[in-house]
Amino acid sequence: MRHGWLLGLAVAVCLSVGLGQGVSVGLGQAPPPALGQAGAGGPTGVVGTAKSQPKPKEPVMGVVVNLDGLKSETPGNWIVEKPANRLRSHQFRLPAVGEDTADAELAILPNVQGTAEQNIQRWKETFVPPSGKTLKEVSKVEKFTTVGKASAVMLDVHGTYLYKDRPFDPTAKVDVRPGYRMLTVILETKENIHQIRLTGPYKTVERYKKSFEDWVRAFQ
Helix, strand or coil, X not given: CHHHHHHHHHHHHHHHHHHHXXXXXXXXXXXXXXXXXXXXXXXXXXXXXXXXXXXXXCCCCCCEEEECCEEEECCCCCEECCCCCCCCCEEEEECCCCCCCCCEEEEXXXXXXXXXXXXXXXHHCCEECCCCCCCCCCEEEEEEECXXXXXXXXXXXXXXXXXXXXXXXXXXXXXEEEEEEEEEEEEECCCCEEEEEEEEEHHHHHHHHHHHHHHHHCCC
16 A cells, blocks of 8 residues: 555656646747737738829820911910800910909910001000000010011000900990900911910919910910
């Protein structure tokens, strides 16, 4: 009996030591890598996604206007419209800016009759100057030559515009438009005389004045 008891005690001690060693080994081991952390020499558990970059906006192309072989491309923000009548070869709408409620309009008329000076004077007289001003004080005339050597005369005038569908018809109805401005160019090519006319609220025309002048001067 004594030997049996001693044998049982020895077995119990061995088992206890073995279990203790097993626990100590388990505690000494590193825990498995968590999701999203790098393992031993392995990739992370979560694969990152790169943010997509917005595509750059493509430039808006203008329209190439051809006047007797002389060409110039309009800015992309000029909106092409169907000419309002058969006297016009081209027509564009230039969106209003600021507090202006009306867009500006650009029209090109070929086969203009009369000299540049006569046409400039006729269009100047479609305006009434602001109170206290004379028509001469609110108008400016400039002569220049385009890149393609076409001669041009430009009128810049502002005030109250006496608009007519048929500008020089004395029986046509007048639409009074205060606070308007006109930039009109008489462009002479070898074959023809063209009128290029930009009209609209003062601030809107001012906004497009430089691009209008650059476009006209670029005809070649």
